Each structure stands twice: as C-alpha cells, then as structure tokens.
Amino acid sequence: xxxxxxxxxxxxxxxxxxxxxxxxxxxxxxxxxxxxxxxxxxxxxxxxxxxxxxxxxxxxxxxxxxxxxxxxxxxxxxxxxxxxxxxxxxxxxxxxxxxxxxxxxxxxxxxxxxxxxxxxxxxxxxxxxxxxxxxxxxxxxxxxxxxxxxxxxxxxxxxxxxxxxxxxxxxxxxxxxxxxxxxxxxxxxxxxxxxxxxxxxxxxxxxxxxxxxxxxxxxxxxxxxxxxxxxxxxxxxxxxxxxxxxxxxxxxxxxxxxxxxxxxxxxxxxxxxxxxxxxxxxxxxxxxxxxxxxxxxxxxxxxxxxxxxxxxxxxxxxxxxxxxxxxxxxxxxxxxxxxxxxxxxxxxxxxxxxxxxxxxxxxxxxxxxxxxxxxxxxxxxxxx
Amino acid sequence: xxxxxxxxxxxxxxxxxxxxxxxxxxxxxxxxxxxxxxxxxxxxxxxxxxxxxxxxxxxxxxxxxxxxxxxxxxxxxxxxxxxxxxxxxxxxxxxxxxxxxxxxxxxxxxxxxxxxxxxxxxxxxxxxxxxxxxxxxxxxxxxxxxxxxxxxxxxxxxxxxxxxxxxxxxxxxxxxxxxxxxxxxxxxxxxxxxxxxxxxxxxxxxxxxxxxxxxxxxxxxxxxxxxxxxxxxxxxxxxxxxxxxxxxxxxxxxxxxxxxxxxxxxxxxxxxxxxxxxxxxxxxxxxxxxxxxxxxxxxxxxxxxxxxxxxxxxxxxxx
Numbered sequence: 001x002x003x004x005x006x007x008x009x010x011x012x013x014x015x016x017x018x019x020x021x022x023x024x025x026x027x028x029x030x031x032x033x034x035x036x037x038x039x040x041x042x043x044x045x046x047x048x049x050x051x052x053x054x055x056x057x058x059x060x061x062x063x064x065x066x067x068x069x070x071x072x073x074x075x076x077x078x079x080x081x082x083x084x085x086x087x088x089x090x091x092x093x094x095x096x097x098x099x100x101x102x103x104x105x106x107x108x109x110x111x112x113x114x115x116x117x118x119x120x121x122x123x124x125x126x127x128x129x130x131x132x133x134x135x136x137x138x139x140x141x142x143x144x145x146x147x148x149x150x151x152x153x154x155x156x157x158x159x160x161x162x163x164x165x166x167x168x169x170x171x172x173x174x175x176x177x178x179x180x181x182x183x184x185x186x187x188x189x190x191x192x193x194x195x196x197x198x199x200x201x202x203x204x205x206x207x208x209x210x211x212x213x214x215x216x217x218x219x220x221x222x223x224x225x226x227x228x229x230x231x232x233x234x235x236x237x238x239x240x241x242x243x244x245x246x247x248x249x250x251x252x253x254x255x256x257x258x259x260x261x262x263x264x265x266x267x268x269x270x271x272x273x274x275x276x277x278x279x280x281x282x283x284x285x286x287x288x289x290x291x292x293x294x295x296x297x298x299x300x301x302x303x304x305x306x307x308x309x310x311x312x313x314x315x316x317x318x319x320x321x322x323x324x325x326x327x328x329x330x331x332x333x334x335x336x337x338x339x340x341x342x343x344x345x346x347x348x349x350x351x352x353x354x355x356x357x358x359x360x361x362x363x364x365x366x367x368x369x370x371x372x373x374x375x376x377x378x379x380x381x382x383x384x
Numbered sequence: 385x386x387x388x389x390x391x392x393x394x395x396x397x398x399x400x401x402x403x404x405x406x407x408x409x410x411x412x413x414x415x416x417x418x419x420x421x422x423x424x425x426x427x428x429x430x431x432x433x434x435x436x437x438x439x440x441x442x443x444x445x446x447x448x449x450x451x452x453x454x455x456x457x458x459x460x461x462x463x464x465x466x467x468x469x470x471x472x473x474x475x476x477x478x479x480x481x482x483x484x485x486x487x488x489x490x491x492x493x494x495x496x497x498x499x500x501x502x503x504x505x506x507x508x509x510x511x512x513x514x515x516x517x518x519x520x521x522x523x524x525x526x527x528x529x530x531x532x533x534x535x536x537x538x539x540x541x542x543x544x545x546x547x548x549x550x551x552x553x554x555x556x557x558x559x560x561x562x563x564x565x566x567x568x569x570x571x572x573x574x575x576x577x578x579x580x581x582x583x584x585x586x587x588x589x590x591x592x593x594x595x596x597x598x599x600x601x602x603x604x605x606x607x608x609x610x611x612x613x614x615x616x617x618x619x620x621x622x623x624x625x626x627x628x629x630x631x632x633x634x635x636x637x638x639x640x641x642x643x644x645x646x647x648x649x650x651x652x653x654x655x656x657x658x659x660x661x662x663x664x665x666x667x668x669x670x671x672x673x674x675x676x677x678x679x680x681x682x683x684x685x686x687x688x689x690x691x692x693x694x695x696x697x698x699x700x701x702x703x
Contacts, residue, residue: 011703079703254703265697278688282635285687285697289629290613290636293620296703314612317605367598373608374601378581383596 014076018058018083028052029089035344036351039212042091043127043169049089050098050124053080059122067106068119074251078299081255085262092259093214096252097166101128101174104244108231109193117172117193129170129196131161131218132241138163139368141176141241142186146220148177155179155192155225157200160217163362167216168205170196174244175220176237189237193229200224210354246308248363249316250298256319257292260326263352264288267326271333284325291315291322310376313369320360327356385425393421393429397436405442406532410461410491413444422453426560427622434564438571438673441665443531445491447564452499454560455511455553462495462516463557464488464536468675469682471558473509474536475502482512482540484519487676490532493521498536501554509554513545514538528668559630562677563621566630566637569673570614573637573644576666577607580648583655594651603647610640610647620701628698631683638680641670 022029029049033041053059062077063069077099085092102121105114120126137144146159157177167173173194180188196203200223205213232240264284268276298315302308331338331353337346338353360366374380385393393416400412413433421429433446445461452460464474464486474486484500492498498519500512519538526533581604584595594600614637621633645667649656656663674680691697 015702075703082703261697261700268691268695268697273692276688276692278692279681279685280688281691282684282686282688283639285691286617286632286636286639286684287613289620289632289698289700290617292700294613294616296701297616297619299703314609317609318613321609367602370602370605371598373605374595378577378601378604378608380581380584380595380601380604381593383598383601 011073011075011079014061015079015083018080021056021058022083022087022089025052025056029087031089036091036212036348039214042094042212043166046090046094047124047127049084050095050122053084054123059124063102063118063122064106066111067102067114068122073303075299075303078251078254078303081251082258085255085258088262092252092255094166096255097128097130098122099251099255100244100248101130103247104174104191104231104240105193107243108191108240110228113193113228120171126171127166127169128172128174129164129167129218130244131164131167131173131175131194133163134160135162139365142189142238143182144176144178144189145182146175146177148179148190148192148225151224153224154227155190155230157192157194157220157223157225159220161220162206162217163215164203164218165215167196167203167218168213172196173218174231174240175225176241179234179237184235186238188235189241190234191231191237191240192225193231194223194225198223198225209357210351212351212355245364246310246312249312249319250295250302250308253315253319254292254295254299256323257288257295260288260323261292263330264326267330267333275333276329280329284322284329287318287322287325291318294318310372313364313372313377316363317366317369317373320366323356323359327353385421385428390425390428390432394432394436397433401433401436401440401442405440405530406444406490407494409442409444410446410489413446414461418446418449419458422450426450426453430560430564431567431618431622434567435571435574438568438573438669439575441530441572441575441662441669443489445489447561448489448491448499450564451557451561454557455501455549457499457511459497459499459513462488462492462497463499464492464501465561466677467535468672469679471678473501473503473554475500475512477502477504477510477512480542482514482538482544484514484536484538484540486536487524488521488534488536490523490534492516492534492536501549501557509549510546511549514540526672528665528672530665531669531672533672555627558677559627562630562634563618565673565676566614566618566621566634569634569637569641569670570611570618572666572670572673573607573611573614573641576641576644576648576663576670577604577611579656579661579663579666580604580607580651583652600651603651607644607647610643614640624701626699628687629701631678631687634677635680635683635687638670638674639684642674642680645670 031045060070062072062074065071084090102118134144148155148157175192175194177190179190200221202219204217338350396416404412448463449460452463466474476483498514498516500514503509518540522535524533524535587594617633617636621629652663655661
C-alpha cells in the first residue's frame with residue numbers, strides 16, 4: 001500500500017491512514033505505566049512514540065524537506081498531535097515542545113545547522129528546551145540580563161534562566177541572551193542554540209505544585225557557544241522570540257484541545273450523573289467546543305501560509321479559561337478522587353487539576369495576553 | 385458567490401442596514417435579491433446580513449425567510465416564529481382547529497397571509513397558510529420596542545391551506561434560525577465593543593485617556609475574546625452538519641453578547657446609561673435576541689442534560 005504521508009493531498013486520507021497505523025501499532029505504542037506516570041515515564045514514552053512515528057514517516061509529515069521532513073500541509077502535524085493525544089499516547093505539553101522549537105530553528109538557524117539538528121528533535125532522539133525567562137524577567141521579557149559577550153572562541157555566556165521546561169532532559173537550548181546594553185531593551189537581545197552538555201551549565205529542577213518537576217533553573221557560567229550557533233542576527237533575538245511565541249499559541253493549543261476533550265469525555269463516563277450539574281456541564285462543553293473551533297481556524301490560517309501574530313493571544317486566553325473551567329468541573333464532580341484518592345487514576349485527576357491552575361500563567365500570563373490584545377488588536381494605545 | 389459578488393453584496397447590505405429598518409429594510413432586501421443570495425450562498429448571505437443587522441441595531445423579516453427556506457418553502461417572508469424563549473412550532477392543530485401563538489417581525493403587517501408551522505396530535509408538523517386577517521397582530525413593546533416584534537395569536541376553524549412537512553424540517557428551520565440570530569448577536573457585541581473602545585480612547589480622566597488604564601483595557605480585551613469565541617463557534621457550526629453545533633453557536637453567541645454588554649456598559653459608565661448614547665439600544669436588542677429561539681440558559685441546560693443521558697460528548701468537527 002502506498003500512502004501519501006505528506007498530507008499534501010487529502011487531509012481526510014492522511015487521517016484515515018494514520019488512524020489505521022495507530023490501530024495496528026497500538027500494542028507497540030502503548031505506555032508501560034498506569035495513570036499519568038512520572039515525568040521520567042512520560043519522557044521515555046514520548047521518545048518511544050516519536051521514534052516509531054518518525055520511522056514510519058508520520059512525524060516527518062508537514063515539516064520542510066530541508067530539515068528531514070516530507071513537506072506538505074502543517075495540518076498533518078496538527079492532526080498527528082491530536083491523534084496521539086486523543087489516544088493518550090503522549091502528554092500533550094511535552095509533545096508540543098517540538099511545535100514550538102522546530103519552527104524557530106527552521107526560520108532562524110543557518111540552513112546546515114537546521115538540517116543537522118531538527119531531525120533529532122522530530123525523531124525523539126533529542127529533547128530541546130527554551131531559555132527565555134529569568135528570575136527578574138518574567139512578563140517583562142525585554143529586560144532580560146543573561147549576558148553573551150564576544151570572545152575569540154565564540155559567545156561567552158553568563159547568567160541565569162528559570163521556568164525552563166524540560167531543561168533537565170534537554171540536549172539543546174534556544175537561549176535568549178543580552179548582547180547589547182541593558183538599556184537597549186529588546187534591540188540588544190541575541191538568540192543562541194546551545195548544547196546543554198557545554199561546560200559551565202548547571203540545571204536544577206524545581207518542584208511543582210502538581211508533582212511533576214517539568215521546569216528547571218538554568219545557571220550559565222562562562223559557557224562558550226560558537227558564533228555559528230547564533231539564531232538570526234546579532235541583536236535580532238527579539239524577532240526570534242516574537243515569532244516563536246505565536247507557535248506556542250497555535251498547534252500546541254490544538255493538541256491541548258484534544259487533551260481537554262478526552263478528559264471531559266472521561267469525566268462524563270466516570271462521574272456519577274448526580275455529581276454533574278447539567279447547566280455547568282453544558283457551559284463547559286460549549287466553551288471547549290468554541291475554543292477548539294478558534295484553534296481549528298488558527299491551524300487552517302497557518303496551513304494557508306498566514307503569518308501568526310498577536311491574534312493568537314485570543315487562543316491562549318481561551319485555552320486558559322477552558323482548561324480551568326474543565327478542571328473546576330472535575331474538582332467538584334470527583335471531589336473525593338481529587339482530594340483524598342490515592343490510586344493512580346485519582347492521582348492523575350489531581351495532578352491535572354493542579355496543573356490547570358498554571359494555564360493562565362505559563363507562555364505569557366493572562367494579563368500579558370490581555371495587554372497584547374488591547375494594544376495590538378484593539379488599538380487602545382500604550383498603557384501608561 | 386465569488387469575491388467580487390460578495391464585496392458588492394456586502395456593500396449593498398451595509399447601505400440598506402445603514403438607512404432602513406423594519407418593513408423598509410424588507411423592501412430593500414427584496415430589491416437586492418436576498419432570496420437568490422440565500423439560495424446561492426446561504427452562509428455568506430446569512431452571516432453578512434445578520435451581522436450587519438446586529439451592528440446597525442436594525443431589524444427585518446429576514447429571519448422568517450431563512451427559517452422558511454430550511455422548511456423548503458419559497459413563500460417565507462411571513463413565517464411566524466415561536467414565542468420568546470421557545471423553539472416549538474407556533475401552531476397546534478386539533479382536528480379542524482388551528483391555534484396560533486407566536487411572534488413575527490413587523491413586516492407581517494403588510495402581508496396577506498402568514499406561514500404558520502403547526503404540530504398535530506399525531507406528531508407530524510404541517511405548514512399552514514393563514515390569512516393575516518384571521519390572526520390578531522399586537523405590537524410587542526417590552527424591553528426593545530424598536531425591534532417592532534408582533535405577538536401573533538389566533539384560533540382558526542375550518543379549512544386553511546396545509547402542507548405536510550418532512551420529518552426534521554422544523555428542527556432544520558430552528559437550526560438555521562439560530563445561526564442567523566447568533567450572527568446578529570455577534571454583530572451587536574461588535575458594535576458595543578466599538579462604542580466602548582471609541583469612548584475609552586477619547587474620554588480623558590487624570591490627564592490620560594481611560595483606555596490607558598489596565599482595568600479598562602482588560603475589560604475590552606475580554607470583550608474581544610468573547611466576540612472571537614462566538615465567531616469561531618459560528619464558523620464551525622456552518623461546517624458541522626450536526627444539530628448540536630447550531631444550538632451551541634446560539635448559546636455561545638448569547639452568552640458572549642451579554643458578556644460584551646456587561647464589560648462595555650462598565651467602560652461607557654454614565655453616558656452608556658443614558659438614552660443620549662446609542663449603547664442602551666444594543667443592551668435591549670441583546671436581551672431579546674438571547675431569548676429568541678431559546679435562551680442561552682435553557683439551551684445550555686438541555687445540552688448538559690442530553691450529555692448526561694447519552695454519557696458521551698457530541699462528535700467533533702474534524703480538522
């Protein structure tokens with residue numbers, strides 16, 4: 001059987017073929033753990049699934065041929081993540097890191113660097129992380145201070161990052177550094193692609209409320225990075241960051257919608273009917289379907305070649321609102337499981353409820369998204 | 385319709401909704417070929433017309449026409465709508481007796497006959513053509529007198545022209561009607577957002593436009609999110625043949641339009657509470673449209689009830 005895995009033809013055909021492959025490979029793809037598993041379990045599962053999907057060609061669909069992809073519509077990537085998430089084969093937040101970081105490399109790395117590196121990310125051989133936030137620079141990203149200075153061996157980097165997701169697993173890091181003066185604000189930032197095994201890098205995972213230490217502090221002490229690892233122009237790091245952030249609010253959110261749909265369906269199957277108020281259940285379902293409809297439109301815009309921008313802040317606000325509404329419903333309908341259940345299924349509901357609290361914080365807080373909407377989409381001028 | 389036709393049609397609609405309402409708008413819509421446009425490209429025609437009708441806060445009999453088309457009827461300008469909050473047929477038939485209790489746009493006054501869908505005791509629905517002289521048409525004042533709705537009541541004995549409707553025809557009429565009303569609600573919400581943004585940019589307090597205060601900006605941002613959410617759900621509903629989608633789109637549009645009204649009223653503050661500013665007209669319109677063909681609250685509760693009964697979520701529109 002020949003299968004068009006590029007998705008360049010018919011998305012429906014891609015969907016049918018992928019679904020058939022997922023059915024046939026179900027035993028090989030299934031996780032070896034019960035419930036949510038530990039973060040180590042989830043990372044091992046992610047690498048396994050990506051490897052199998054890459055070798056079968058699915059993980060290459062929708063990516064440019066020059067980085068080892070098969071070309072074709074980006075909708076195939078959206079559907080692959082949706083299908084893997086709907087079948088509970090990957091943790092969507094971990095899976096979606098690829099959707100955030102690979103486009104950045106494709107757009108900003110030297111072509112030979114992108115060609116050498118991106119296949120390792122797609123195949124699950126490598127994990128990458130994103131070093132943006134700093135202890136004193138959260139929402140105000142343009143004030144970042146992690147310093148990179150020219151030396152005869154390359155960039156010499158000193159500073160600290162925080163909330164760096166998966167840094168303790170990562171082989172590489174897309175790192176934002178200060179190469180201009182602090183006063184240069186967003187103009188003096190340069191993005192670097194850093195090997196995480198470079199001398200001088202220390203990673204300290206941070207314990208989190210939901211029990212999965214998925215982000216870390218990152219200390220950089222005289223870390224040398226070759227000039228060839230500069231992403232974009234020197235002083236052009238702000239553009240790299242601004243182009244990356246809409247990706248964080250597009251395909252990743254489509255995968256997240258698939259996750260929320262699965263979990264709301266499972267809630268409906270497992271909660272005693274008397275525990276669910278019809279009006280609230282109806283409203284949460286409407287919210288989820290509307291969020292998904294918004295995200296669907298964004299996937300199609302991206303596939304049509306539109307440049308994603310500030311309008312993706314609406315998608316992010318909707319995700320946060322929806323995710324928290326779904327899990328507020330969970331916390332009420334499955335109160336015993338969430339609060340005192342000690343079995344794996346209860347532990348998973350609890351962990352996901354707690355993680356939902358972060359949805360309005362990570363990737364640009366709800367307040368930052370509303371600031372973007374007010375300034376860029378409603379033309380309300382500056383806020384001072 | 386191709387892009388040029390669409391642009392021309394939109395200009396004509398914008399012009400018509402900008403200068404006429406009620407019977408005069410019906411005449412203008414008839415002149416510019418609304419019936420053909422609906423036959424040619426229903427989605428574009430409905431979304432443009434009802435969006436603009438909401439933005440301009442005007443009214444027409446187009447909802448009757450849209451519902452009639454879904455019934456397979458071409459004589460639709462005078463279709464009687466269900467009473468507010470309801471979605472059952474406005475007529476009931478018992479033997480030779482037809483009881484009518486419904487609503488109609490103001491344009492029904494000028495028509496000789498009304499199209500009344502009625503349910504029979506045997507569980508069928510029929511379309512009855514009833515002379516308007518045998519019905520009582522009473523203007524509804526209520527919260528939004530400008531909407532010009534008529535309460536249509538009557539008890540008609542003896543033969544009226546009846547045609548059997550296929551199964552599901554009334555459900556389809558309600559589904560199409562809900563999409564239309566949802567577009568009108570989104571139009572109202574957009575207009576309220578525009579009014580509030582304009583006010584926030586121009587109103588100076590503490591030597592700054594109030595648009596520079598985050599408490600104000602975030603309310604307006606929240607309103608744009610509400611509008612975008614309702615629009616996205618509507619886009620999906622047009623692609624999704626399932627009956628749940630149009631109902632969800634109506635409920636989401638109603639809730640989000642009321643959210644828009646709440647935020648924008650707060651930003652407009654004192655001036656928005658007066659009749660010297662147009663804002664109050666949109667608040668009124670939103671309340672009635674939210675109730676027309678089922679309130680957000682009732683549609684939401686009945687969705688939840690059916691989910692609990694079925695134990696599973698409705699199908700998803702595929703990517």
